[in-house]
Amino acid sequence: MSQLIQLKQRIKAIEVIKKITHAMRLISMSSRLKMIKLSENLHFFRDEITPLLCSLESAHSKADQNQSIQKNLIILIASEKGLCGNFNSIILHHFENYLKKIDLENYDFITVGKHAGDYLAKKDISIVARHDKLSPHHLDKTANSLYEFLMKHKNEYATVTCLYNKSKSFFIQQPCEFQLLPVQPQTSCNVQKNIDVEDYHWIQKPEDVIVCIFQSFIKLNVLAILSESIISEQSSRFLSMDSSTRNAENLLKKMNLEYNKIRQTKITKELTELISSF
Template identity: 25%
Template sequence: MPNLKDLKIRIDSVKSTQKITSAMKMVAAAKLRKAQMSAESARPYAERMEAMVGALAKSFDGVQGAPELLAGNGKDEKHLIVLVSSDRGLCGGFNANIGRFARNKIAQLQQAGKSVKVLCLGRKGRDQVRRQFGETILETMEDLTKNGAQYSDADAIALRIRTMFEEGEIDVCTVVYNKFVSAITQEVTPLQVIPFQLDEVESNEEEENDELKALYEYEPSEEDILEELLPRNLSVQIFRAMLESFASEQGARMAAMDNATRNAGDMIDNLTLTYNRARQAAITSELIEIISGAEAL
């Protein structure tokens, strides 16, 4: 039977842990709102751009001489994985999930005889990959999401990826990030950015696009616009992945901290029960002692 003082100390310590986790939950909730808003407000630009690229890309479908960013350079040997994770932990399975996905993917690609490089955005993702595939990590960028995702950062990363692509260091580039589904669910999503793939958002507007495509005039030529558009589009894709990942991180943290707070509550209840029992037992045994002492007289 643990003594009363020990129990009291445990209860107090769990209580203070609970205070911390519930505070973290509130902070995450507030940040989530902000992150969701910025993801929301980034949408018009991304959607417009996607529609434009979509309309233009269609006219290059299967045509020789399409820009390499769109069509790829015909090889599939050197892969770059951009791993978007968080800098901080305590957000449930957020980083573990994305880390597991990345490790599987790396192993798969390596087994197929491809070379793989990893660019980590966020410290925790690096920690996940480092143990097994430390030699594949090119660089880790930290503190990208300190004040929410910044477009200028995404642009710098995109520039770097483009440079590597142009110099033939990579053939295919995939961004792996946690897609924001709802405040409590995230989905690990691989997004291939080089060569560019039209994704489902675009296909929803297919009809509209077909209509538009027939009507549009291009100035200067389609090739020139596409040439300008594709690098920007890469930046936008990366920016979007960063925004989604940041929102997901806050959502995951909120859920994790909500759980932790609840668990701490359960623990406090249990400990309090044990504490009360112990106290009652102590009182009872004291009473017995007094009574039997009195009887003995």
Template identity: 45%
Template sequence: MSQLIQIKQRIKSIAIIKKITHAMRLISMSSHSRIKKQLESLQNYKKHIIPLLCALNEEKESAESELKPHKKVIIFIGSEKGLCGNFNNILFQYIEHHITPEELATSTLITIGKKITDFIKKKDLKPFKQYTKFNQSTIESLAEQLYLDITQLHETHDSIQCVFNFPKTFFIQEPRLENLLPLPTYECPTEQAADLDEYIWPQNKKDVQTMLFAHLTKLHIFSVLSQSIVAEQAARFISMDSSTQNADKLLKTMQLTYNKLRQAKITKELTELSSSF
């Protein structure tokens, strides 16, 4: 009977774990859909902002032409929590293979997410800033804080890069390195260029340009953070879905084993009873 009791307890434990992984799977899908919808709205918004940049392009005084020391900032974005498959591992491998130890040692590092912060600290590196709390509820405030950080650092650094997992597809998360500053050069479509001459600028164009580039920088930061969250939630959904399916298979196997043992016990007891008469 002790074996039956042990199997029954294991069945109960696995059933509880299955409920947890199933709930996490649903939460991940809900979060993924919500953030992805925000990303789509953000991309549409950027499409309407870029023509304004085209109108100001001739007045543009690029900050890239300023002489600055050859230093750069690298922002690493991981996850706050685990249970997301190999989401963090592929990011760690990308850092190992594409960023040299010398580059890490000479760059100013900013880490976002507990997992990547722990990884960087294990390399005996001290991040300039670290943000361990990173989830969908902190994206907006974190983007604002990051903007303040990189605006300050850009005065003494020539480039600011970001390493994060990009959601290539729902099932594939691809490590990627992007430049946050200087911003990429946007080209205006020919069909839109004719309409841009009709813009009336009540304010000084230089002031509008400064405000617009600051706004685009914030949008770029918010976009990168959101893409990382989308990739993380997709990886977590896949991991939890696999765990739920494995738990279901294990439950069926253990339930079958339990029934066989129970039936064998009953048969044995009936045999003993019948042989006593």
């Protein structure tokens, strides 16, 4: 009977694991759908503000950047939690290849997500700022912290680049690079939305308006990048938990079948012994 008891305990343990993976699968899909709605709103707002920014830039020349700045900033974005398949390995492998092309002495690093921070710590790479929290609940707080850091130190870096994962499709996540600073709205300007700045009555000075819109543009980009990374993470986690749930179901079928066979064998043996005793 000890064999049956052990098998029954294993079945119960697998049933508990199956419930957990199923719940995580549902949570991942729910979080993903919420983040997709947020991302769509952010992209819509960015698409509306970009033509205005382009028009203001063309109407008023921007201050020249300090060409003597050699320092660059890399923002590496991974996940806060695990159980998301190969999500972290994709972006960290891309980061490894990126490191081969740069001189570390001219770069500072910011990490977003616990796995990114732990990875750079293991490689003994210095980090100027670390944000371990990255989830739908901590999105605004993390984005504000990044934005405030960029606004405070924007004149210290020649470029600021984000490395993160983006969903090519529900099943495929791919690493991306996005230059946050210097802001280059021309690359995403929609020629069909030409805005005449003369149609607007500006109370503030044009330079102040440009600064305000630039800051909004940067914050939108930070939020959009973080939301895209979370969407990719939740997609990977859903696929991982879905696979785990299906594996648990298949294992339960095999173990229940084995349990019933052993139980039936023992019952038959006991009946045979009982009959033979008469």
